[in-house]
Amino acid sequence: MTAFEIAIQDPTGIAVAVAVRPDRVELAGALSTGGVTPSPALTESAAATGVPVHALIRPREGGFGYDDAERDLVVADARHAIRLGAAGVVIGGLTADGAVDAALVERVRDVVGDHEITFHRAFDQMADRRAALDVLVGLGVTRVLTSGGAGRAIDATDELRALVAHADGRIQIMAGAGVTSQNVAELAATGVDAVHASAKRTVVEQLTVSLGSGAPAGESGYATADEAEARAIRAALAGASS
Template identity: 70%
Template structure:
């Protein structure tokens, strides 16, 4: 059966995950930016749900070409997350248009037996098949990918090719615009897992501006929609996919 990874960024989402029981949680903060490293307290709360937690380790928004200071933060945050009882870490880094293999090796060596997922920095690479082979050789557990497109549903043929190429060496997890409406189609590509945020929008009102990204007036943020998360889980439990 295709596994279900639920992206969560807040305490309300953790409460939903505790009820829905996805196969694992990807925990992050600032999901609207693609996600950054969550706080230790949020990580501890996630672990307390009893759902396996995979912590996103991303030191800033933007691209994935990191300098030495960024790399040191990634390794340190991965080490700290490992001490909080998580099941895995989620990382990514590029160097000269290729996988930052040295960063992957350092994190892999830091977190011991924990699983390591390479996130959608993978989709920025020109040779996805070659990068998949390289990451398998580096001991990465799985790759999160939209098949090189903005949305996974636009790249089903590529996802199928990657899943076939991966074999038993590494898992391919499809992410990017995954919903209950397309989960069955994506699972049918043979990927090992689907990654979804199953989000709904919450609107609040800000009396004053809190920065250029948050002007005064209506402010919106996303949290997990329980009905949508349940719907995705149920589609996958129904036997769609390989």
């Protein structure tokens, strides 16, 4: 059966993971920006549930070309996440010419030991994804999270099949971006090893004054995990494998 990873960012998401029991959790903060490193307390709380937690280690929003200080922070946060009980880390970085930042991955491997490493959607920013897969295999990365280079994974099923074929069991391919209970079976049919979904709902609130460019005054909201959608994704995957 295709594995199910749920992306969560708050205590509600942790509760949904406990109820639904996905194969693993990607834990992050600020998922609306693509995610950043979660707080230590959130990481520790999620790890205590017994659901394998893979902590996103991303020092800021934006692109994936990091300076030395940001790389140092990635390495330190990866070390700390493992100490807090994470089963693995989710990282990524690009060189100035848009290739895998192999030196960063090697440094993270040194501090996480045998724990799993997922290379995140920095992968989708690269022009030659097959060459990148070969590099990541050589670095001992466990899996790659990818939309196949599209805005939504469901729009790149041919590319996902091609990546699965190129990986040839050497590294796991996990489809993510816009994964829902309505399209997850079609994605599983590409042969990917796993799917990654936030299974989210939006909570609407009112802000009296603006809190910043991303949170203007007036009707606002935030996303959190939805148990019903998470269960529907899991059920669709089970049906696809039967």
